[in-house]
Amino acid sequence: MPNGNYCMECGYAESYCECEEEFEWNKGYYFEAMDRCHTIMVMISELINGHPGIKRADAQKNIDKALGEIMEAYQKVGAADYDENKEDWT
Ligand SMILES: [Zn+2]
Numbered sequence: 031m032p033n034g035n036y037c038m039e040c041g042y043a044e045s046y047c048e049c050e051e052e053f054e055w056n057k058g059y060y061f062e063a064m065d066r067c068h069t070i071m072v073m074i075s076e077l078i079n080g081h082p083g084i085k086r087a088d089a090q091k092n093i094d095k096a097l098g099e100i101m102e103a104y105q106k107v108g109a110a111d112y113d114e115n116k117e118d119w120t
Pocket residue numbers: 031032037038039040041042047048049050
């Protein structure tokens with residue numbers, strides 16, 4: 031059953047929940063996830079990384095951590111895609 035941003039049962043975001051409605055995985059979700067991670071990284075970098083309000087509030091390390099975490103997620107998704115779909119990567 032969906033709860034907040036993601037389903038507590040299947041772990042997918044509410045709109046992709048496998049539990050209550052028909053949802054079918056397709057390998058394009060890996061590319062989509064990487065593209066979204068990249069988009070968010072660009073937004074963070076351009077909009078709040080080094081922003082005066084962030085710096086003055088001593089929040090830059092939080093921004094650095096967020097960027098690092100999303101970069102790690104991007105790399106994990108890419109690795110999973112490669113592991114499962116090597117034939118598409120050539
Ligand atoms: Zn679910």
